[in-house]
Amino acid sequence: QPMNLQRMPRAPAGLATGARVLLGAAGAAYVAYNGLFNVQGGHKAVVFSRFEGVKKKIYGEGTHFCVPWLEKPQIFDVRTRPKKLRSISGTKDLQMVDIEMRVLYKPNPNRLPIIWKRFGTDYDDRILPSIISETLKAAIAQFDAAQLITKREEVSRLVRRNLKDRAANDFHIIIEDVAITHLGFGREYTKAIEDKQVAQQDAERAKFLVQRAMQEKKAMIIQAQGEAKSAELIGQALEKDASYLELKRLDAAKGIANNVARSNNQVYLTSDSLLLNLLEPAQDQMAVSKKR
Secondary structure, three states: OOOOOOOOOOOOHHHHHHHHHHHHHHHHHHHHHHHEEEEOOOEEEEEEEOOOEEEEEEEOOEEEEOOOOOEEEEEEEOOOEEEEEEEEEEOOOOOEEEEEEEEEEEEOHHHHHHHHHHOOOOHHHHHHHHHHHHHHHHHHOOOOHHHHHHOHHHHHHHHHHHHHHHHHHHHOEEEEEEEEEEEEEOHHHHHHHHHHHHHHHHHHHHHHHHHHHHHHHHHHHHHHHHHHHHHHHHHHHHHHOOHHHHHHHHHHHHHHHHHHHHOOOOOOOOOOOOOOOOOOOHHHHHHHHHHO
């Protein structure tokens, strides 16, 4: 007897439509979540494709689309960043120098696919320490230890020029600025510099003392010559007229009177002792002195 096959009941049409809508919505959400990526300000993006590898196209700021699972975006920071490196280098006169340098750099935005292929996303940690150290040692070896202090800006320019050429041509990194932030010498050389500075200061001080003594000697000679000339002129004037002596006597009496007036003690002296005998002519005083 033929078997009686039972038919499965059909699902309602509304249920199938709802399932398709849910599947479509889930697929759209998946694509929206995994297929869209944002590039923030100061950044660039490069896409890796499972079929093509790293694409040459560079994505700027904004929202972009990529195929989920097949493509993967990589964001690069293209803003200027600092990098510090400390190194011990030898100078031209075989002195060891402890030097620290600060470098401002950023990747070349037009060479991001090549940078990602050859060096990866941590290109700065892989490349910059070695080339900075090599360039710095080569530049320091061209100067003496003393020139590193007096020609510090020239050393920075030399390192900047060499580092720019090396980083840009071989590694596609843009060097914007190079500055020496620390410069230290060995203990023996530092002590030698300090002793030299002290000796130079002592020599300058001795030179100053000699010059001052010579100037004082000249001043004393000029003063003595002036006093001698003054005495000579006074003697000649007194031989002709005693008015100058009268004037000096008046000045002396005025000074004594002022001192006595300001004194807290009571002083009783004769007018002769105070040189206040102003009524006596100066000629009589000179005659008396000549007789004595």
